[in-house]
Amino acid sequence: MSQPLRPSLARLTSLLTPAQQELLLRSTVLALTAVLAFVVRLFSVLRYEAVIHEFDPYFNYRATRVLVEKGLYEFWNWFDDTSWYPLGRDVGGTVYAGTMYSAALLFWVCRALGFPIDVRNACVFTSPLWASLTTLAMYNFTNEIAGGCDKTPGLLAAALVSIVPGYISRSVAGSFDNECVAIFALIQTFYLFLKAVNTGSLLWALACCLGYLYMVACWGGYIFIINLIPIYVIVMVSMGRYSHRLYVAYSVVYVLGTLLSMQIRFVGFQAVQSSEHMSAAAVFVLLQLYCLARWVQSLVPERTFREFLRLLVIGSAAALGLVALVATGTGYIVPWTGRFYTLLDPTYATKHIPIIASVSEHQPTAWASYFFDLHMLTVLAPLGLYYCFTALSDTVVFAVLYFACAVYFSGVMVRLMLVLAPAACAMGAIGATSLLRSFMTDVKGAMQESRMWNGHAAVSAAVSPSTSASLGSSIRSGRRLRVEIAAVTILGALLLTGSYVRHSTWATSEAYSSPSIVLLGHGPEGRIVIDDFREAYYWLGSNAAEDAKIASWWDYGYQIAGMGFRTTIVDNNTWNFSHIATVGALLNQPEERAYPIARMLDVDYVLVIFGGVLGYASDDINKFLWPVRIAGSVDPNIRESQYLTRRGEYRLDGEAAPAMRESLMYKLCYYRLRDINGGVDRVRGHKIPHLDFSLQHFEEAFSSERFIVRIYRVKPPRNRE
Amino acid sequence: MASTGKRGVHEEFGAADEVPWYDVPYHVTVAATSLLPQVPRLQLATPRLPRVRPFSAFLLCLFTYVLVTGGVMYDVIVGPPSMGQRVDARTGLMRPQTVLVGQLNAQYLIEGLFASFLYAVEVLALILLHYAHNSTRLDDPERQLAYGASLAAVLLSLTLQRALISVKVPNYLR
Numbered sequence: 001m002s003q004p005l006r007p008s009l010a011r012l013t014s015l016l017t018p019a020q021q022e023l024l025l026r027s028t029v030l031a032l033t034a035v036l037a038f039v040v041r042l043f044s045v046l047r048y049e050a051v052i053h054e055f056d057p058y059f060n061y062r063a064t065r066v067l068v069e070k071g072l073y074e075f076w077n078w079f080d081d082t083s084w085y086p087l088g089r090d091v092g093g094t095v096y097a098g099t100m101y102s103a104a105l106l107f108w109v110c111r112a113l114g115f116p117i118d119v120r121n122a123c124v125f126t127s128p129l130w131a132s133l134t135t136l137a138m139y140n141f142t143n144e145i146a147g148g149c150d151k152t153p154g155l156l157a158a159a160l161v162s163i164v165p166g167y168i169s170r171s172v173a174g175s176f177d178n179e180c181v182a183i184f185a186l187i188q189t190f191y192l193f194l195k196a197v198n199t200g201s202l203l204w205a206l207a208c209c210l211g212y213l214y215m216v217a218c219w220g221g222y223i224f225i226i227n228l229i230p231i232y233v234i235v236m237v238s239m240g241r242y243s244h245r246l247y248v249a250y251s252v253v254y255v256l257g258t259l260l261s262m263q264i265r266f267v268g269f270q271a272v273q274s275s276e277h278m279s280a281a282a283v284f285v286l287l288q289l290y291c292l293a294r295w296v297q298s299l300v301p302e303r304t305f306r307e308f309l310r311l312l313v314i315g316s317a318a319a320l321g322l323v324a325l326v327a328t329g330t331g332y333i334v335p336w337t338g339r340f341y342t343l344l345d346p347t348y349a350t351k352h353i354p355i356i357a358s359v360s361e362h363q364p365t366a367w368a369s370y371f372f373d374l375h376m377l378t379v380l381a382p383l384g385l386y387y388c389f390t391a392l393s394d395t396v397v398f399a400v401l402y403f404a405c406a407v408y409f410s411g412v413m414v415r416l417m418l419v420l421a422p423a424a425c426a427m428g429a430i431g432a433t434s435l436l437r438s439f440m441t442d443v444k445g446a447m448q449e450s451r452m453w454n455g456h457a458a459v460s461a462a463v464s465p466s467t468s469a470s471l472g473s474s475i476r477s478g479r480r481l482r483v484e485i486a487a488v489t490i491l492g493a494l495l496l497t498g499s500y501v502r503h504s505t506w507a508t509s510e511a512y513s514s515p516s517i518v519l520l521g522h523g524p525e526g527r528i529v530i531d532d533f534r535e536a537y538y539w540l541g542s543n544a545a546e547d548a549k550i551a552s553w554w555d556y557g558y559q560i561a562g563m564g565f566r567t568t569i570v571d572n573n574t575w576n577f578s579h580i581a582t583v584g585a586l587l588n589q590p591e592e593r594a595y596p597i598a599r600m601l602d603v604d605y606v607l608v609i610f611g612g613v614l615g616y617a618s619d620d621i622n623k624f625l626w627p628v629r630i631a632g633s634v635d636p637n638i639r640e641s642q643y644l645t646r647r648g649e650y651r652l653d654g655e656a657a658p659a660m661r662e663s664l665m666y667k668l669c670y671y672r673l674r675d676i677n678g679g680v681d682r683v684r685g686h687k688i689p690h691l692d693f694s695l696q697h698f699e700e701a702f703s704s705e706r707f708i709v710r711i712y713r714v715k716p717p718r719n720r721e
Numbered sequence: 722m723a724s725t726g727k728r729g730v731h732e733e734f735g736a737a738d739e740v741p742w743y744d745v746p747y748h749v750t751v752a753a754t755s756l757l758p759q760v761p762r763l764q765l766a767t768p769r770l771p772r773v774r775p776f777s778a779f780l781l782c783l784f785t786y787v788l789v790t791g792g793v794m795y796d797v798i799v800g801p802p803s804m805g806q807r808v809d810a811r812t813g814l815m816r817p818q819t820v821l822v823g824q825l826n827a828q829y830l831i832e833g834l835f836a837s838f839l840y841a842v843e844v845l846a847l848i849l850l851h852y853a854h855n856s857t858r859l860d861d862p863e864r865q866l867a868y869g870a871s872l873a874a875v876l877l878s879l880t881l882q883r884a885l886i887s888v889k890v891p892n893y894l895r
Binding site for chain 2: 346347360363364365366367368369370371372378379382383385386389390392400404407408410411412414431434435438439442478481482485486488489492496502503506510
């Protein structure tokens with residue numbers, strides 16, 4: 001088999017010039033990288049099934065179904081009256097729909113090609129597919145940064161990003177979230193912007209605007225782009241690197257990009273009104289003034305120019321200040337949103353906005369997350385930064401800024417590790433290739449030499465005069481050391497890369513591929529699959545009345561709507577703070593006071609998640625302080641301290657606070673626990689003493705197989721006392 | 722050329738004895754502005770970043786990087802203790818514990834700083850390796866020393882890092 005193959009391969013390669021061979025090799029490697037990026041994300045599909053993960057993806061899936069089944073216009077006008085009961089939600093105007101468009105595109109393309117896939121599969125496989133696209137975008141992006149005709153950094157960056165755990169964590173098959181599509185859009189936009197800066201061409205700037213439009217359609221993180229690019233412009237100007245290319249690129253991207261982003265309904269006039277976008281506008285104006293000043297400078301003598309500059313600065317500063325004052329005073333400019341403010345002042349959310357602080361992905365990052373998500377890139381990326389600083393160019397400045405901002409943001413919020421991961425890959429690739437280049441030259445040189453002069457060495461040794469022998473040998477030993485060190489370094493780099501691959505695969509398989517809707521446990525007979533969530537949601541879907549209203553903590557709203565098809569009171573789109581606080585109050589008040597709230601919200605069922613029987617730690621009892629805090633921020637009568645012991649501890653044993661023991665959540669979770677397993681809570685790790693209570697206004701309707709999901713029916717009010 | 726033209730215009734204005742009607746707004750503006758407080762003479766140059774050596778800038782960045790990847794924001798917001806304690810299984814006594822085992826997104830002060838310090842060591846060692854290999858200013862013993870030091874530092878910190886993550890995540894790579 002291989003015998004006839006080899007001559008034909010040799011004939012093929014002899015047909016190609018070295019440049020063509022290189023191109024062939026490069027595109028093969030790149031294609032393999034893209035395939036790898038797809039394949040490594042399939043762990044969850046192979047281990048479980050093609051299932052949608054976690055919370056938000058269920059909403060995206062539901063929305064995609066609406067988009068595919070009813071069409072684009074219906075989707076834009078979609079008012080969802082089954083969530084946020086009784087308020088409803090204007091989905092078309094409050095969603096970043098790029099994710100759904102992408103999945104719908106995949107669905108339509110597959111259908112057009114004759115593959116009969118359904119919407120769920122299209123949604124599940126959107127994220128791996130877009131991750132493959134990201135590797136291609138990354139290749140271009142890194143090469144644009146590195147410049148030159150050597151394409152190695154790009155290839156390495158593509159390989160690194162295809163398996164970097166920080167990105168995989170949000171883009172395994174089934175985690176159909178905004179981010180999985182948006183990272184591709186982010187890198188692509190940056191690449192196109194750098195291309196525009198490098199060429200000064202309107203065409204590339206226009207392409208960048210389209211990329212930006214896609215990014216805005218996909219994810220709220222587009223704010224990062226519209227702030228990073230102005231910062232870049234400011235830095236470039238203050239470094240004296242202003243050029244007309246930069247001017248063209250930024251002016252086009254700002255004006256057209258803003259106009260395009262306003263076409264997204266969720267953004268709309270925010271693009272010219274909210275404070276997050278104001279820095280871009282200010283930089284746009286400043287850039288025009290700067291350009292004007294330079295133009296005038298080229299026309300008039302120095303003295304006149306100084307005079308002009310004085311007037312220009314004072315005049316424009318006054319005008320800008322006045323505009324800013326008026327705009328803020330009249331309320332035209334909307335102040336910063338809480339999330340953005342948290343990024344600038346990391347302690348803000350914990351102090352003022354519990355609902356942002358309550359989300360686990362908004363927590364600040366500890367060191368282990370960095371190591372876990374980046375592995376060797378934690379070292380290679382700063383090394384790349386070093387090489388960037390030694391050879392600054394227009395694009396390198398951008399890379400440095402992107403990396404620096406991403407590092408800072410990832411420190412504030414753990415979810416923004418996702419934005420850092422590609423930056424670290426680009427930097428790491430630049431670092432590794434720059435470091436290894438000189439070593440590689442040595443090794444290659446030595447290999448060629450030994451091949452060419454194999455027999456020649458003995459002759460030259462005999463011929464060389466004895467006087468210079470000592471000098472020659474010392475030079476030769478120096479060279480041997482160089483080559484040996486080079487070989488060792490390259491070997492070490494290979495080993496390190498191998499450990500990176502192992503780490504990534506392991507992290508993907510163990511940590512990031514769990515759908516968290518189906519759990520895996522270790523029972524006495526090996527692995528057991530715990531499918532309580534879907535069991536309970538299907539129960540709801542088949543047993544509750546069509547128009548039943550389900551109250552639960554907001555985490556489970558999307559899942560109830562996506563799998564149980566019932567109306568929810570609050571869900572993961574946390575747009576109405578007081579509504580969530582009301583549900584929080586429902587859960588943390590005593591039964592007598594919770595019942596009127598439930599009647600008021602017209603609730604038919606209350607759903608709680610309780611892991612005590614199985615030992616599932618992220619249940620409602622462990623989250624309980626958040627409903628308390630959030631309810632307390634609306635109703636000052638509810639205070640966190642009421643639910644803690646006198647020493648300020650959160651306990652459920654004999655010392656549990658009375659308010660805790662009386663709360664509806666406690667009762668719904670621990671109801672009949674003594675009959676179930678004798679009253680042991682396996683998450684808290686002890687027996688629960690206070691279990692002698694009964695429910696008067698609620699009755700148990702359903703508990704899943706392992707009691708993770710417990711659903712209670714709200715009884716109708718009693719006719720007579 | 723443009724400047725002489727401008728001066729000419731000024732002279733024409735200065736020479737005019739009587740004010741034509743269309744110049745009234747000009748003179749009113751001049752009179753009005755003279756009432757305003759005099760703007761101080763400013764020596765303005767376009768703002769420039771101070772000239773820093775690239776390497777110093779890099780060191781500054783590296784320092785910040787080390788702080789952030791060591792979880793300094795986590796330390797500020799959550800405020801963990803610098804070290805913890807655990808009960809020794811054998812003796813039942815309290816023993817100090819430097820690594821918060823098992824939780825990826827939680828840490829003690831010490832372990833975070835130690836971990837990111839290792840990054841810095843590795844980065845600087847790799848830069849030293851690069852320098853040793855490419856600099857023409859080193860003689861042979863110096864070069865050998867630099868090679869040895871950098872490789873040893875890289876090896877040592879990689880090992881330590883591996884050990885640290887194995888303690889942190891008990892089932893690491895298993």
